[in-house]
Amino acid sequence: MRTTKTFIFAAVSLAALSACGGSGGSSAGSRDFVRAVGSSTVYPFATAVAEGYAKAAGVKSPVIESTGTGAGMKLFCAGVGAQHPDIEDASRRMKKSEYEECQKNGVKEIVEIQVGIDGIAFAESKSGPGFQLTPTDIYKALAANPFGKPNTAKTWKDVNPSLPAEPILVYGPPSTSGTRDALKELILEAGCKTDAATKALKDSDKNKYEAVCHDIREDGPYVDAGENDNLIVQKISQNPKAVGIFGYSFLEENPDSLKGIPMSGVTPTYATISDYSYPGARPLYIYVKKQHLAPIKSLQGYVAEWVKSWGPDGLAQKKGMVISPDDVRKKSADIVANMTPLDPAELK
Numbered sequence: 001m002r003t004t005k006t007f008i009f010a011a012v013s014l015a016a017l018s019a020c021g022g023s024g025g026s027s028a029g030s031r032d033f034v035r036a037v038g039s040s041t042v043y044p045f046a047t048a049v050a051e052g053y054a055k056a057a058g059v060k061s062p063v064i065e066s067t068g069t070g071a072g073m074k075l076f077c078a079g080v081g082a083q084h085p086d087i088e089d090a091s092r093r094m095k096k097s098e099y100e101e102c103q104k105n106g107v108k109e110i111v112e113i114q115v116g117i118d119g120i121a122f123a124e125s126k127s128g129p130g131f132q133l134t135p136t137d138i139y140k141a142l143a144a145n146p147f148g149k150p151n152t153a154k155t156w157k158d159v160n161p162s163l164p165a166e167p168i169l170v171y172g173p174p175s176t177s178g179t180r181d182a183l184k185e186l187i188l189e190a191g192c193k194t195d196a197a198t199k200a201l202k203d204s205d206k207n208k209y210e211a212v213c214h215d216i217r218e219d220g221p222y223v224d225a226g227e228n229d230n231l232i233v234q235k236i237s238q239n240p241k242a243v244g245i246f247g248y249s250f251l252e253e254n255p256d257s258l259k260g261i262p263m264s265g266v267t268p269t270y271a272t273i274s275d276y277s278y279p280g281a282r283p284l285y286i287y288v289k290k291q292h293l294a295p296i297k298s299l300q301g302y303v304a305e306w307v308k309s310w311g312p313d314g315l316a317q318k319k320g321m322v323i324s325p326d327d328v329r330k331k332s333a334d335i336v337a338n339m340t341p342l343d344p345a346e347l348k
Contacts, residue, residue: 004079021127030292031082031295032060033059033060033061033298034063034086034088034298034302035063035065035086035087035110036068036085036086036089036286037065037067037071037072037075037076037085037089037180038066038069038070038072038087038088038089038090038178039069039072039089039090039091039179040091040228040229040244040332041118042091042115042181043066043089044249044317044320045116045249045320046062046087046089047064047310048303048309048315048316048319049305049306050064050317052275052305052309053298053301055279056305059298061085062298065085065104067091068176068177069089069090070175070176070181071089071176072089072090073090073098073101076088076289077098077101078105080106082295084107084289085297086292087283087286087287087303089285089286089301090284090286091177091178091285092178092181092182092285093112093283093285093348094110094342095347095348096344099342099344105155107291108290108291109290109291109341110287110290110299111288111290111335111336111340111342112285112287113287113303113306114283114285114332115285115310115316115324116284116323117273117274117281117282117283117284117321117323117324118249118273118282118284118317119248119272119280119322120179120182120183120186120245120280121246121247121260121268122138122244122260122261122268122280123246123251123268124236124244124324125237125238125242125257125259126256126257126258126259127240128236128240128259129164129241131145131163131164132163132262132265132330133261134160134263134264135191135279137156138187139161139187139188139190139192139213140159140160141170141212141221142168142222143188143212143216144215144218145212146197146214147192147197147212151217155168163186165253167241168221169239169242170236170242170244170245171231171242171243171244171328172225172232172244173224173225173227173229173245173246174217174224174226174227175224179247182282183280186280186281187263187280188213189213189214214291218279220321222233225244232244233246235255237258248268248322250320263280264279266278268277270322273322274323283324286303286306288303290339293339298315300339307332307333307336310329311329
């Protein structure tokens with residue numbers, strides 16, 4: 001009975017994917033362009049690769065949507081067919097729960113490709129006070145309940161006596177963003193774990209530990225600036241007392257108006273992100289729906305264009321992406337060549 005149901009589902013999916021039709025339409029056979037959703041950090045790179053591919057191959061340019069990694073995962077995992085995206089751009093790795101949601105909705109084979117490296121950059125205006133921060137400072141400033149107690153800090157000096165007596169004002173990514181997830185996991189949690197009693201919660205009460213370490217305050221000092229990183233750049237450029245959080249490439253593109261804030265003494269630069277010495281360094285991914293490779297004719301070509309673009313002299317680096325080490329690029333190129341599905345055992 002189970003085999004019969006599987007066969008019927010596969011047949012229905014195949015029919016939906018193979019349907020032919022005119023322009024527009026909701027069947028995969030009628031869509032003659034690639035659609036990608038996801039990370040605002042990956043967005044400028046994905047767009048550049050799309051434009052380069054369309055020009056070289058003489059096809060319609062892939063449509064890239066900046067939805068945020070989390071929101072993009074929901075769209076990507078919602079199902080198979082032309083009404084669903086072919087690619088998810090992600091500034092963090094897919095979660096096990098997201099993979100399971102994909103499986104539940106018939107998205108059975110997912111190809112994970114690391115396309116480069118980025119850093120969660122903390123930045124201020126060129127005329128800013130010259131912040132020197134640590135993960136502990138960020139945690140005490142932005143956590144809803146640092147070390148389990150309500151956050152009452154109003155100024156940076158309340159957080160750390162060596163910091164300026166300026167009001168805490170941080171423009172950062174929304175809850176749907178992979179940059180927000182990486183902020184929690186790479187920076188806030190690092191600060192949170194400096195307290196032994198809080199760190200011990202990870203084993204005794206995991207839910208409480210995650211709430212204490214990851215929840216961000218909602219009383220004003222942290223401003224959700226949406227999925228538009230350029231808006232954060234504008235906000236802190238105009239306000240020398242504000243701090244911004246976004247992908248490193250946005251810092252690199254605005255050297256005349258912004259400067260990176262050192263984190264534990266390490267300034268966000270191409271070199272410090274490349275070797276992961278900067279605390280906010282993180283890999284960037286694209287996820288490809290293997291079931292869409294046949295019906296979406298230009299999908300394979302667009303993904304192959306990424307391989308041409310992520311090298312030392314490639315388009316992605318020119319746009320500000322930190323390139324992955326040689327061994328990572330080779331592994332990713334092999335995955336693209338064979339379209340090897342992700343092993344879900346590796347996910348958390």
